[in-house]
Each structure stands twice: as C-alpha cells, then as structure tokens.
Amino acid sequence: MTIEIVGGATNRIPIAILPFLVAPELASGTSDPALVVAGDLGRSGYFKLLDTSTVSGLPADPESLPLAPWKALGADAVVVGQIKPQGSERVEVRFWLFDPVRQTRLSALSYTTTRAGLRGVAHRISDAVHQALLGEPGAYGGRIAYIVKHHGHYELQVADADSQNAVTVTSSPEPLISPAWSPDGRRLAYVSFEDKKPVVYVQNLADGYRRAVAKFRGSNSAPAWSPDGRRLAVALSKDETSQIYSLDLLTGDATRLTQGGALDTEPEFSPDGLWLYFTSDRGGSPQIYRESLSTGKVNRVTFEGNYNVSPALSPDGRTLAFIHRRDSQFHVAVMDLNNHQLQVLTDSTQDESPSFAGNGRVLLYATMVQGRGVLATVSIDGKIRQRLSQGGDLREPAWGR
Amino acid sequence: MKSLFFPVLLAALLAGCSGTPSKVASIEDRSVTATETKFVADKPLVETMGKPPDATSTSSSLPLPAAGRSGVAVETRGLVAPSTDVMGLAEAKAAEAAAKAADTGATAKSGGVQDAAILPYSGGMNQADMKDPASLLSKRRVQFDYDSAAIRDEFHAMLEAHAKYMKTNSSARAILQGNTDERGSREYNLALGQRRAESVFKALNLLGVPEGQMEAVSMGEEKPLSEGHDEAAWQQNRRTEILYQGE
Numbered sequence: 001m002t003i004e005i006v007g008g009a010t011n012r013i014p015i016a017i018l019p020f021l022v023a024p025e026l027a028s029g030t031s032d033p034a035l036v037v038a039g040d041l042g043r044s045g046y047f048k049l050l051d052t053s054t055v056s057g058l059p060a061d062p063e064s065l066p067l068a069p070w071k072a073l074g075a076d077a078v079v080v081g082q083i084k085p086q087g088s089e090r091v092e093v094r095f096w097l098f099d100p101v102r103q104t105r106l107s108a109l110s111y112t113t114t115r116a117g118l119r120g121v122a123h124r125i126s127d128a129v130h131q132a133l134l135g136e137p138g139a140y141g142g143r144i145a146y147i148v149k150h151h152g153h154y155e156l157q158v159a160d161a162d163s164q165n166a167v168t169v170t171s172s173p174e175p176l177i178s179p180a181w182s183p184d185g186r187r188l189a190y191v192s193f194e195d196k197k198p199v200v201y202v203q204n205l206a207d208g209y210r211r212a213v214a215k216f217r218g219s220n221s222a223p224a225w226s227p228d229g230r231r232l233a234v235a236l237s238k239d240e241t242s243q244i245y246s247l248d249l250l251t252g253d254a255t256r257l258t259q260g261g262a263l264d265t266e267p268e269f270s271p272d273g274l275w276l277y278f279t280s281d282r283g284g285s286p287q288i289y290r291e292s293l294s295t296g297k298v299n300r301v302t303f304e305g306n307y308n309v310s311p312a313l314s315p316d317g318r319t320l321a322f323i324h325r326r327d328s329q330f331h332v333a334v335m336d337l338n339n340h341q342l343q344v345l346t347d348s349t350q351d352e353s354p355s356f357a358g359n360g361r362v363l364l365y366a367t368m369v370q371g372r373g374v375l376a377t378v379s380i381d382g383k384i385r386q387r388l389s390q391g392g393d394l395r396e397p398a399w400g401r
Numbered sequence: 402m403k404s405l406f407f408p409v410l411l412a413a414l415l416a417g418c419s420g421t422p423s424k425v426a427s428i429e430d431r432s433v434t435a436t437e438t439k440f441v442a443d444k445p446l447v448e449t450m451g452k453p454p455d456a457t458s459t460s461s462s463l464p465l466p467a468a469g470r471s472g473v474a475v476e477t478r479g480l481v482a483p484s485t486d487v488m489g490l491a492e493a494k495a496a497e498a499a500a501k502a503a504d505t506g507a508t509a510k511s512g513g514v515q516d517a518a519i520l521p522y523s524g525g526m527n528q529a530d531m532k533d534p535a536s537l538l539s540k541r542r543v544q545f546d547y548d549s550a551a552i553r554d555e556f557h558a559m560l561e562a563h564a565k566y567m568k569t570n571s572s573a574r575a576i577l578q579g580n581t582d583e584r585g586s587r588e589y590n591l592a593l594g595q596r597r598a599e600s601v602f603k604a605l606n607l608l609g610v611p612e613g614q615m616e617a618v619s620m621g622e623e624k625p626l627s628e629g630h631d632e633a634a635w636q637q638n639r640r641t642e643i644l645y646q647g648e
Contacts, residue, residue: 094490110492113485120485158480172475175623177587194473196576196644197618198591208477219595219619222588235592237617241599242592263592279589286589309586323586330585352586371630396587 150392181400564608594619
C-alpha cells in the first residue's frame with residue numbers, strides 16, 4: 001500500500017530520529033524500528049524529519065547521547081533507541097526522547113516483545129513521542145479493517161494503522177461490507193452476501209472461526225457493537241422494511257429498538273452506551289437521529305442539507321462524524337454535539353464510511369480517486385490528510401484497537 | 402546451540418514464504434500465525450486464498466468448504482497478535498537485574514474455515530418457460546426511477562405472469578433482490594434496495610402469491626448490472642431481480 005500526504009501543519013516540529021542500536025546477535029533479519037517511527041511521524045504532517053547522517057558517532061549507551069550537535073542541527077527533539085535480546089524468544093526495545101534545546105529527557109520507555117512485535121512497538125514509540133511533544137495522543141498504533149475488491153473477488157483485510165502487515169482474514173466471491181471491530185479488538189462483525197442476501201457474521205481474529213449471528217428472513221446488516229461487546233445493533237427487515245434491533249450475542253435474542261414505517265439503519269452506540277445514533281428517512285430525507293436507550297425517546301441530530309448518513313462517534317462521545325451531501329457531492333463532516341456546529345472536512349466528492357481513530361483526532365474514510373476506491377484519513381480540524389491505496393478497490397474502512 | 406538453531410529456523414521460514422510455492426509451503430501459509438508470515442499489501446494472500454485445497458496433502462488442519470455444496474467458497478484465517486509488555490525504563494532495569502527471561506511467545510493457532518451456509522434454494526421445477534425469450538417468465542427485472550420504489554405500469558404484465566406461475570406451482574420459491582445505484586452510503590442503499598424488493602413482494606402478494614413462497618431481500622449497491630458511473634448505468638442498476646429456487 002502506498003501513502004500520500006495532502007496538506008499538513010503550518011509549523012512542523014523538527015525532529016531527529018537516530019538509527020536504533022541493534023545488538024549484534026539480532027542484527028540479521030531485524031528491521032530498524034527507527035524507520036517505522038520516522039515513517040509514522042513524517043507522514044503525520046506534524047513533524048519535519050531532519051537528516052541524521054550529518055552527525056556522526058552514536059555512543060554505546062544512548063542515554064549519554066551528547067545533545068549539543070543536535071541543537072546545532074536545529075532539532076527540537078531527538079529519538080534514540082536500542083534493541084537487545086531477552087531470552088531466546090523475546091527482545092527488549094528501549095527508547096529515549098530528548099529535548100536538545102533544554103538539554104532534558106522528555107520520555108524513556110522499555111518494551112519487551114517478540115521479533116514479530118517490533119513494528120507494533122515502533123508505533124507505540126511514535127504514539128509516545130507524539131504525546132510528549134504535542135500533548136495529545138497519537139494514532140499510530142491500532143489496526144484498521146477494510147474490504148478490498150480485486151478482480152471481482154472480495155477480501156476483508158486487517159492491517160496496521162500505517163497500512164503495513166495487511167492480512168486477508170476473510171475471502172469471498174460475493175460482496176462483503178460493513179466490518180466493525182469489537183471493543184476489545186478481538187472480533188470483527190461484518191455483512192456477507194454469500195447466501196444471495198445480506199447476513200451478519202461475527203469472526204474471531206485469533207482463529208478465523210466465524211458464525212452467522214443475524215440471518216433472519218429478509219436482509220440483515222449494519223452491525224455496531226455495544227460498548228461492553230455483548231450486543232450488536234443491527235438493521236433487520238424481518239418485521240418491517242429496515243428497523244434497528246439489539247442482538248444479544250449469547251442468547252441470539254433480537255430486541256427491536258426503533259419503530260415506525262420509515263427506513264432506520266446504520267446504528268452506532270454512544271461510548272457511554274446510553275444513546276443509539278442512526279440514519280432514518282422518517283423526516284422525508286435521510287438524517288441522523290438519536291434515541292435514548294433508557295426512555296426510547298428519539299430526537300433529530302442533523303438538520304443542514306437533505307442527506308446526512310453513516311454516523312460515527314468520537315471515543316469521548318462529543319463529536320459526531322458523518323457523510324454530508326452538498327451540491328450532489330458526498331463529504332466527510334463533523335459536528336460538535338454541544339453546539340451542533342457542522343464542519344465539512346473534505347473536498348473529495350464520493351466519501352463514505354467515516355471512522356474515528358482511537359485518539360479521536362483523526363478520521364479514516366473511503367473515497368474515490370480517478371474511479372478507484374482508496375482509503376483516506378483527515379484530522380478533525382481538516383488540516384492534515386493522507387491517502388492509502390493499493391491494487392484493487394478499497395472501501396468500508398473501520399479503525400480498531 | 403541457540404546461535405546455530407535460529408538462523409536455520411529463519412532460513413526455513415524465509416524459504417517457506419518467498420521460495421517457489423511448493424505444495425507444503427502453501428498449506429503451511431494458512432496455519433502459520435500472521436506475525437510469523439508477513440503479507441505485504443501489494444502481494445498478499447489474494448492469490449492463495451481462493452485456491453482449491455490440494456487433494457494430495459493430508460497435513461492441513463483446515464477443513465475447507467465442501468465443493469459443490471454451496472458453490473460459494475468463503476475462507477477465513479486466524480491472526481494472532483504479538484504480545485508486548487511496556488514499562489518505565491527504571492522498572493525495566495530493575496527487572497533486568499532480576500535476570501528474568503520471559504519466554505512466552507505468541508502461540509500459533511490454526512485458522513478455521515466454516516462452510517458457507519446457504520438457503521435451501523435447490524430443487525427441480527418445470528422451467529421451460531423461464532428460458533423462453535417469448536415468455537414473460539423470462540423477464541426477471543423490475544426497473545425503478547430515481548429515489549423511488551414505485552412499480553411502473555410497464556412491469557405489470559410481467560409480474561402477473563410470475564404470479565400466475567407461482568400460484569400454479571405451489572412448490573416454487575422466489576427470492577426478490579432489490580438493488581440501488583452506487584451513490585451514497587452502502588448501508589443506506591441496502592435499506593433503499595429492501596424497499597424496492599418489498600414493493601415487488603407486495604405486488605405479487607396482491608396478485609395472489611402466498612407470502613411463504615417469496616422472500617424480499619436487498620443487495621444494496623453491491624450487485625450492479627452496469628459498472629458505469631453515469632445516469633445510464635445508474636438507471637439500469639435500480640432494480641429488483643426475481644430469482645427462483647434452484648437458480
């Protein structure tokens with residue numbers, strides 16, 4: 001997959017990321033986490049990577065790194081690290097973040113992992129650097145799920161947030177849509193059309209085992225996990241055209257949550273589990289509504305324009321992201337749920353399926369570029385955008401833990 | 402011993418991943434954990450996933466879908482995340498002093514594959530007229546206007562023919578698949594397609610077809626007739642298809 005950055009912060013932090021010191025016995029076959037960290041921070045749009053080759057001589061103990069040369073180079077921050085074996089199976093990664101201007105250490109952490117876990121550790125180092133320098137969490141760790149359509153074949157893939165390590169977890173000759181991560185990141189719910197109709201499945205990531213959890217008469221779709229991971233909200237047509245139900249994953253019981261003859265779909269629980277957001281055409285055009293799960297009372301959330309769909313809530317529950325149609329074009333928009341201010345974030349025209357990163361500061365969505373489906377991210381202030389593409393059509397992204 | 406063993410293991414892994422795809426290697430790819438086998442997005446499992454099982458090898462722990470039962474082979478695979486512990490550097494050094502080697506690596510689990518279940522839409526019936534272009538029964542498509550689920554007059558004769566057929570053949574079962582054009586949300590389109598399927602369902606029901614003989618479902622925007630991105634293509638794609646059992 002290739003990543004392309006569009007836009008970026010106006011004042012980028014100059015940072016030097018030194019090659020990690022790798023113990024000789026690990027040297028063969030160990031890729032340097034510094035490359036992954038540099039990739040993460042470089043693409044984020046918040047940092048300017050400095051050329052580290054001009055300053056020579058790494059000390060054997062990174063903790064005693066002389067900081068003066070890095071200050072002279074103009075670095076506001078220096079990342080240095082080392083990798084040592086720990087037993088026969090595991091490795092220990094240490095990293096330090098220095099401020100050469102103030103001559104202080106900002107952060108130092110140690111991780112033990114398997115060799116295969118090194119990329120994951122590198123993303124967590126990126127998160128720690130981001131947090132230390134910008135005062136807010138990064139979104140470099142975590143995983144994404146999405147659908148690839150390739151030569152008429154459909155694959156549900158899971159990859160790291162930087163789109164590396166992509167693995168196909170489900171492969172089908174019939175369409176797959178709407179992957180949704182369980183809150184613990186261990187399961188994926190999705191919709192498969194392999195039975196000539198939409199059926200909701202839940203699949204374990206660890207062993208690939210899956211089962212049909214909603215296969216009622218008619219259509220079954222739009223799975224959304226409850227915050228406790230015990231229930232799925234789904235859209236079913238078993239009683240009326242499209243209504244929302246809560247499905248108990250242990251008993252299989254479906255409890256109806258919405259009423260009335262309109263189309264109700266795309267459910268999304270609020271992170272506190274008190275509200276259900278959903279798309280409905282009960283007012284004539286598709287708009288986003290929310291229902292109190294304690295009283296059943298429903299109120300309308302979006303009013304601007306005549307097409308607002310695909311609600312997604314930020315982890316703190318304060319921001320709603322959705323697809324907003326304006327002049328026949330579909331954009332990612334966000335709304336502050338306190339003041340109901342709407343902000344369109346993208347200028348692309350066929351955006352779909354917005355999903356928040358774990359830090360709540362970045363949205364992942366699907367869009368089209370020259371007739372091909374790609375994934376893209378945008379910061380919630382609209383300033384920094386990235387595009388992720390690979391062979392085939394990418395769509396239906398979901399950001400998980 | 403260790404220093405010898407590891408490169409050998411690594412070499413074996415590398416050979417299994419990047420060498421010529423021997424029968425054994427392709428089977429092992431399926432059961433190995435994701436963390437041990439790197440699939441780059443550009444050349445991932447795509448090619449190997451859809452392949453039929455190798456009949457000669459018995460070492461695979463994965464039951465693959467029985468061919469011919471459903472005709473739709475859906476495969477899944479397991480994915481085990483590496484275990485990572487994090488601590489402050491001071492603690493790490495203390496731990497190091499304790500010289501404790503934790504050797505719990507990620508354990509491999511075999512991926513599971515479940516048979517693709519399917520509706521019991523198999524079984525014979527007299528289909529002579531279904532294929533005859535002169536018969537209205539060969540027409541299976543009800544087309545719709547933009548943002549509409551209303552059945553246009555031109556489709557009434559065809560629906561009457563299907564109603565008559567289903568009434569005289571009480572064992573006939575039909576699945577009515579509603580479809581939309583590609584614009585907008587996939588899930589909202591799925592709901593819109595359901596409305597188009599149910600509109601045909603109601604029309605046939607009004608013509609006397611018992612509800613139990615039909616199922617209204619939606620394919621949303623997922624099964625376009627035309628892959629184009631213009632009004633002509635969209636018009637073709639807004640439709641309900643009538644599919645009979647066994648088709």
